[in-house]
Amino acid sequence: MNSEILFSYIIPTIGRSSLEIAANSVLSQDFSQADFEVIVVNDSGVPLQKADWHDSPRVKIMNTNRCERSLARNSGAAVARGRYLAFLDDDDWILPGALDAFWELANRYPSAVWLYGGIQILDEQNHVLAEINSNLSGNCFAHIMGGAWAPIQASLIKSQAFFEIGGFNPFICGTEDEDLCRRTAYYGEFANTPNVVACLFRGPTWKTSTNYLRAPEDTKYSRDLILSKPGVFQRLRASASSSYTWGRVLRVYVSTLTWNLKKKRFFTALSRFLYSLTLLGLSITQLFSREYWAGLRADHVPESLHFVMKNYDRKTHFRADDLNSHD
Amino acid sequence: MEIFITTVIPTIGRSSVKQAVESVLAQSLPRGEFEVIVVNDSGSSLLEAAWQKSEQVKVINTNKRERSVARNTGATMARGKYLHFLDDDDWLAPDAYQHLWELSQVSPAKWLYGMTQLVDRQHHPLIQLRHNLHGNCFVQAMSGEWIPLQASWIERETFMRIGGFNPLLAGPEDIDLLRRLLLEEEIAETPNIVAHVIMAGEGSTTNYARHPRSSRWAREAILETTGAYNRIVSSAVNSFWHGRISRVYLTSTMWNLQHWRPFTAMGRMLFFIVAMLHGGTDLFTKDFWQAVVKPYASIAFEKGHGDAKRKKQLEL
Numbered sequence: 143m144n145s146e147i148l149f150s151y152i153i154p155t156i157g158r159s160s161l162e163i164a165a166n167s168v169l170s171q172d173f174s175q176a177d178f179e180v181i182v183v184n185d186s187g188v189p190l191q192k193a194d195w196h197d198s199p200r201v202k203i204m205n206t207n208r209c210e211r212s213l214a215r216n217s218g219a220a221v222a223r224g225r226y227l228a229f230l231d232d233d234d235w236i237l238p239g240a241l242d243a244f245w246e247l248a249n250r251y252p253s254a255v256w257l258y259g260g261i262q263i264l265d266e267q268n269h270v271l272a273e274i275n276s277n278l279s280g281n282c283f284a285h286i287m288g289g290a291w292a293p294i295q296a297s298l299i300k301s302q303a304f305f306e307i308g309g310f311n312p313f314i315c316g317t318e319d320e321d322l323c324r325r326t327a328y329y330g331e332f333a334n335t336p337n338v339v340a341c342l343f344r345g346p347t348w349k350t351s352t353n354y355l356r357a358p359e360d361t362k363y364s365r366d367l368i369l370s371k372p373g374v375f376q377r378l379r380a381s382a383s384s385s386y387t388w389g390r391v392l393r394v395y396v397s398t399l400t401w402n403l404k405k406k407r408f409f410t411a412l413s414r415f416l417y418s419l420t421l422l423g424l425s426i427t428q429l430f431s432r433e434y435w436a437g438l439r440a441d442h443v444p445e446s447l448h449f450v451m452k453n454y455d456r457k458t459h460f461r462a463d464d465l466n467s468h469d
Numbered sequence: 470m471e472i473f474i475t476t477v478i479p480t481i482g483r484s485s486v487k488q489a490v491e492s493v494l495a496q497s498l499p500r501g502e503f504e505v506i507v508v509n510d511s512g513s514s515l516l517e518a519a520w521q522k523s524e525q526v527k528v529i530n531t532n533k534r535e536r537s538v539a540r541n542t543g544a545t546m547a548r549g550k551y552l553h554f555l556d557d558d559d560w561l562a563p564d565a566y567q568h569l570w571e572l573s574q575v576s577p578a579k580w581l582y583g584m585t586q587l588v589d590r591q592h593h594p595l596i597q598l599r600h601n602l603h604g605n606c607f608v609q610a611m612s613g614e615w616i617p618l619q620a621s622w623i624e625r626e627t628f629m630r631i632g633g634f635n636p637l638l639a640g641p642e643d644i645d646l647l648r649r650l651l652l653e654e655e656i657a658e659t660p661n662i663v664a665h666v667i668m669a670g671e672g673s674t675t676n677y678a679r680h681p682r683s684s685r686w687a688r689e690a691i692l693e694t695t696g697a698y699n700r701i702v703s704s705a706v707n708s709f710w711h712g713r714i715s716r717v718y719l720t721s722t723m724w725n726l727q728h729w730r731p732f733t734a735m736g737r738m739l740f741f742i743v744a745m746l747h748g749g750t751d752l753f754t755k756d757f758w759q760a761v762v763k764p765y766a767s768i769a770f771e772k773g774h775g776d777a778k779r780k781k782q783l784e785l
Contacts, residue, residue, distance in 0.1 A: 220534045308635070407693075
């Protein structure tokens with residue numbers, strides 16, 4: 143029964159009606175090279191309303207008892223049989239051809255642990271608000287730590303890597319996908335396809351059960367945990383390819399320095415301070431580059447969803463409080 | 470709909486799972502108040518069996534993810550106010566639920582437990598574990614004391630809040646969970662045997678050699694938590710345990726030095742010194758220094774072995 147298949151799409155749901163679109167976007171893929179499955183994790187606490195797509199042999203539905211997204215996704219991953227795992231929310235969907243693009247990418251870069259493509263952000267009239275693709279591949283740890291965005295909805299993560307880094311962190315709620323991405327970037331290599339593979343719906347009627355007010359604090363906590371891991375500094379150095387990224391890395395160290403001071407963790411703060419000085423020393427030749435200072439400045443994260451949404455906010459005042467900068 | 474207790478049993482497909490499940494189904498609580506979730510982590514289908522037909526039993530198939538992940542998965546599906554984790558080669562005493570239920574009525578503690586009867590592979594009794602640990606026992610847990618999950622009820626809400634089992638730990642994940650729970654919450658014991666646990670079960674899939682490193686990292690993460698020091702100090706009741714606090718910070722200092730984390734080591738060193746000063750007049754007792762110098766040996770185990778030996782001598 144548990145022969146391996148290639149892709150497992152895991153969709154946690156709180157029972158929103160948009161679930162059907164999400165599930166069908168995977169089930170309707172014209173893809174025959176390998177097998178794939180859809181695991182719906184119903185975390186709403188009540189049974190799902192019966193629908194036709196439930197009968198597909200590719201669909202498995204499991205019921206969890208209102209334990210929030212991270213734990214629900216981890217449970218879905220535990221059940222999954224795919225060599226690659228994908229996490230979709232019940233209000234997102236993937237585009238036709240997505241699995242083909244991933245199949246090609248997986249064959250071209252078999253050692254990559256995170257595969258991803260571009261993403262479109264749409265409002266309810268299907269107007270494209272933004273189209274984002276970071277186009278980063280290989281070791282992009284410094285970029286990801288600095289705020290570059292490889293959206294989980296447009297990504298596949300190797301199952302083995304997912305379990306070796308411990309899955310989603312249940313203490314992070316709202317930005318647990320970004321945390322997973324950072325830890326995966328610490329662990330292995332990324333591969334990117336220029337194709338747009340997934341869509342996010344964000345418009346004035348978009349509703350969420352997630353408390354995004356926690357996001358800035360969670361992000362700092364996530365980064366601080368990662369900076370305490372062995373070999374982080376070397377990996378950051380190895381992946382920082384431009385003056386801009388060097389600036390971003392310095393910013394990460396300085397912001398965790400202040401975060402640790404606020405938490406009265408003076409010895410950790412001291413360590414971060416020394417690393418900041420070391421970084422400054424190593425990047426001395428770049429101090430005159432404008433890019434470097436752009437990287438150091440707050441908000442300058444062109445690849446991230448939060449940047450896009452903030453610009454969108456300025457026009458519409460949409461959820462302005464919830465989408466503050468992560469720095 | 471919430472019920473009282475959910476027993477989660479991860480299995481690698483051993484036939485003994487039948488005995489484990491039936492020992493739960495035979496408990497004397499009202500039927501609507503408990504359920505069993507069997508997490509089949511064997512990677513293949515379970516052989517059909519009568520117990521799978523019970524309305525109180527749910528089976529979920531996970532894909533060879535090891536114990537911690539399998540248990541967390543079972544826990545996310547649970548409806549019980551309390552969670553109980555049994556293994557597929559262990560079993561409950563007939564009135565285990567009754568004793569723990571009675572304890573739950575009088576104790577607000579989030580981790581309730583009873584005595585454990587350890588048995589060998591032929592199910593011959595070995596020793597009994599009576600921990601006698603109540604309330605805040607953080608220093609005991611940090612020193613290495615361990616309470617079998619098979620004999621424990623953990624409040625589900627608390628389990629979720631502390632993040633469940635650490636999926637990177639296989640082997641010491643139970644003691645890690647106890648430590649994290651004790652950072653905020655308390656434990657309580659009922660002096661009755663509730664579980665029979667096989668020591669060194671045949672064909673155990675746990676690879677205890679695989680994760681000693683992550684186990685130390687997990688311990689370090691706990692020491693790093695804000696308020697850990699205050700918590701550990703308030704759990705030390707005599708000079709012996711004051712000595713243990715110093716030992717915890719001393720060994721952590723050395724570990725951090727060995728792993729090139731000089732700043733963390735400095736922090737731990739400082740707490741070591743503070744703990745010594747905190748000891749006050751305890752510094753002049755033999756107990757204190759014994760606790761600092763001697764590696765930990767479980768008091769419950771020592772007592773259990775002692776009792777078993779005495780019983781044998783009496784029989785002779």
